Amino acid sequence: NAGVTQTPKFRVLKTGQSMTLLCAQDMNHEYMYWYRQDPGMGLRLIHYSVGEGTTAKGEVPDGYNVSRLKKQNFLLGLESAAPSQTSVYFCASSYYAEFGNQPQHFGDGTRLSIL
Amino acid sequence: KNQVEQSPQSLIILEGKNCTLQCNYTVSPFSNLRWYKQDTGRGPVSLTIMTFSENTKSNGRYTATLDADTKQSSLHITASQLSDSASYICVVSGLNHGGATNKLIFGTGTLLAVQP
Numbered sequence: 001n002a003g004v005t006q007t008p009k010f011r012v013l014k015t016g017q018s019m020t021l022l023c024a025q026d027m028n029h030e031y032m033y034w035y036r037q038d039p040g041m042g043l044r045l046i047h048y049s050v051g052e053g054t055t056a057k058g059e060v061p062d063g064y065n066v067s068r069l070k071k072q073n074f075l076l077g078l079e080s081a082a083p084s085q086t087s088v089y090f091c092a093s094s095y096y097a098e099f100g101n102q103p104q105h106f107g108d109g110t111r112l113s114i115l
Numbered sequence: 116k117n118q119v120e121q122s123p124q125s126l127i128i129l130e131g132k133n134c135t136l137q138c139n140y141t142v143s144p145f146s147n148l149r150w151y152k153q154d155t156g157r158g159p160v161s162l163t164i165m166t167f168s169e170n171t172k173s174n175g176r177y178t179a180t181l182d183a184d185t186k187q188s189s190l191h192i193t194a195s196q197l198s199d200s201a202s203y204i205c206v207v208s209g210l211n212h213g214g215a216t217n218k219l220i221f222g223t224g225t226l227l228a229v230q231p
Contacts, residue, residue: 004158042119042204042221043159090158101147101166104219106158 002026006091006107013081013114021076021110023091030096032074033058033104034066036087043090049074050096081114088112117142119207119222127228132195136225138188138205146210150179150190153202153224162190162203195229202226 004025013019023032030051035043045058047066055066063085065077074093078085088111092104119140128134140148147166151159163172163179165188171180176193192199202224209218 040223042223044221045219092158101164103149103161103164104159106160108156108158 004091004093004105004107006089006110008110009108010111011113013078013112015081015083015114017081018077018079019081019112020078021089021091021112023074023076023093023107024072025074025091025093025105026072027093027095027105028071029093029105030071031094032068033092033094034064034074034076035090035092036060037090037109038087046076046089083114086112086114117207117209117218117220119205119220121203121205121222121225123225124223125226125228127230128195130195130197130229130231134192134195134227136190136192136203136205136227138190138207138222140186140188140205140207140220142186142207142209142220144210145183145186146208148179148181148188149206149208150177150188151204151206153204155201159204192227197229197231200227200229 007022033048034046037043044060049055049068052071067075088109090109092106094104095102122137149164150162153159165181167183178191181188204224205222207220
């Protein structure tokens, strides 16, 4: 049972390059999320999805795009990377719960550096 | 402004000792409060989730308490082990019509180091 798997684990990009981060979950969760974690700050929500084919903006969506073509996968794209996007990116998933009382299951993160 | 503040920022204790971590929040309306453990280089792992009607919840040697009136929570770790060394993150869910769209406010965490 792999849970939430993120690829790649590490990546270094040059300013202006593009890339896609992949998140896969095998728990049949409806909801998936992308967060970024920066030193001295709590995790911040970038985008999320409440089901296959749906996406929505979170707290810090600028510069990122997402897609959820399959229930088990949630992709995060950077079209033109900027140094401010240097961060650790976490994907999470959860079951639906009427009042959101289900825990989120996190992957182990992608460490991204933009030079 | 919805905020979650944790204290202390960091803590060093000896193996076998107990410790208590604090979380104060201003999130309103309130749905639930979560504690996560994040090992270095790993993603957060859920320890407990408490709704406003729950004032204590345990998970092994971890016991979380919640006072919804004063908007305070604590995480008590009993008989600490070296493997407890990690960052402990308090997360408060603000009620937003229910479901996964509830806004989660993450604290910055308390970094705990357990020394032999």
